[in-house]
Amino acid sequence: MTAGRPLGSAMVSLRWEADPAQGLYSISIAAELAGLHPQTLRIYEREGLIDPGRSAGGTRRYSQNDITRLLEITALTGDGLNLAGIRRVLALQEKTRQLHAEIARLKAAHRRTTGPPSSAPDRP
DSSP: OEEEEEETTEEEEEEOOOOTTSOOBOHHHHHHHHTOOHHHHHHHHHTTSOOOEEOTTSOEEBOHHHHHHHHHHHHHHHTTOOHHHHHHHHHHHHHHHHHHHHHHHHHHHHHHHHOSOOOOOOOO
16 A cells, blocks of 8 residues: 655655455445445355454454455356355365476476476487
């Protein structure tokens, strides 16, 4: 988040970058950011589509990652999927992310054991 405001002839600029997984938003703010009703967020939580963090007092705290997921859920419902279908799509997307991470890890391990690819000239 970047904010700036003039202060005399100088410009004051504040820059704050939060961890996208950190729960910052109350349910009402998260619902507004996602364009949903707060009750819809409670339903999505009950259905296991979203799992917001909780404050020490038990209040739901939604992260930027949660807001992004809510927007994705909204897009999927707009495409005609029901909650069970959305749950399946989200699970498959998570599995795909895990597999891509595993592939990257295996490639890095392979490079460490075999060294960089050689650039030997081709022989006729």
